[in-house]
Amino acid sequence: MIKNERLKDYKYSFLNIAGHEKAVHFLKNLALNDRIPAGFLFYGPEGIGKRSVAFSFAAEMLCKDLNLGLEREGNSPSGPCGECPACRGILNGTNSNFIFIEPKDDSIRIEKIHELNSYMSLTPFYDNYRFVIIDNASKMNASAANALLKMLEEPPERSVFILITTSMGSILPTIISRCQVLEFKPLSEDLLAKYACDRFKDVDKRTLDVYSRLSRGSCSTLEKLVTGNYLEYRNDITELFSNGLFYSGSLSYGYIMSEKFNRIMKNSEDDPQGTEKFLFETLLLILRDIFVYFMTKNEKLLYNIDISGKIKEIIKNAGLNGNMIMQMIELTAAYINKINYNLNRTIATDGYFVRLLKDISAK
Ligand SMILES: [Zn+2]
CATH class of the missing domain: 3.40.50.300 (P-loop containing nucleotide triphosphate hydrolases)
Structure with a gap:
């Protein structure tokens, strides 16, 4: 034995x-x-x-x-x-x-x-x-x-x-x-969930189920998410995003969002570029979920299934339509592609969030 x-x-x-x-x-x-x-x-x-x-x-x-x-x-x-x-x-x-x-x-x-x-x-x-x-x-x-x-x-x-x-x-x-x-x-979600339970005995099962779904079939993504405290970052950025949409009437709120974003970033100054990319990819996945829910009304298809209530709330409160969501997705994907070339992060995130609110308020 x-x-x-x-x-x-x-x-x-x-x-x-x-x-x-x-x-x-x-x-x-x-x-x-x-x-x-x-x-x-x-x-x-x-x-x-x-x-x-x-x-x-x-x-x-x-x-x-x-x-x-x-x-x-x-x-x-x-x-x-x-x-x-x-x-x-x-x-x-x-x-x-x-x-x-x-x-x-x-x-x-x-x-x-x-x-x-x-x-x-x-x-x-x-x-x-x-x-x-x-x-x-x-x-x-x-x-x-x-x-x-x-x-x-x-x-x-x-x-x-x-x-x-x-x-x-x-x-x-x-x-x-x-x-x-x-x-x-890719591994099935059930298999990943089982692997996660064996691997991370001190993390509760509900959290691991969420991680397994978010890992999209990849063991190494799963490990990164669990050890990187992903859910905390995700919840912060979701909150930031949903508040921002609420205030979308005022473009200057984009600067406040940008400042808040950079405050979330402060937690991990050892690899700022990696963290920034990670946060924007997280936001992209949330936008993807918003789009999927908007089109299908089927929450089983969401990756961030544990915050499906929040996703519905965002769509409703911000009065989002398909075009607006697609625009935000394109804007975010383009931003991620350029992250490695940003000379000044604050200027870049200012630009991103102001543009995000502009797209929303243009309805
Ligand atoms: Zn041996």
């Missing part, structure tokens, strides 16, 4: 993967039959667990108690031990049979692939598999992709390349043809 408690702490194991049963089952079978192809391409939306599955697959294969986690007949699965040098080496980057590559300055350059190539020409340690995981593989430039293709065409013995991407369109078709392609889909 003690052993199982300890195993839970080691993150990379098929036992810890939420959802993706088909992919996990498929990989387990390949491993059991010792028929692991040299190339894989994992694709699907951001933040749903592609990398965790890839890391777990490597851990399952590289743990010194080889295949410990795989369900052989009469064997109950227990996952990688989490303690041997192989397991620890995956965590801290010292496992010589485990190579992880991700973009630097938004690209994976040919030098990196050349480096990989010379490394892979050495014999693997302990006669084991060697895993190369390339995250955001679409960030390889053309020459890097071609160099990788050469390796996939004549893969070194017992090497396994796992390419991870959100868009198949940006991967060379010749690379795709060399890979076993696995599609990953």
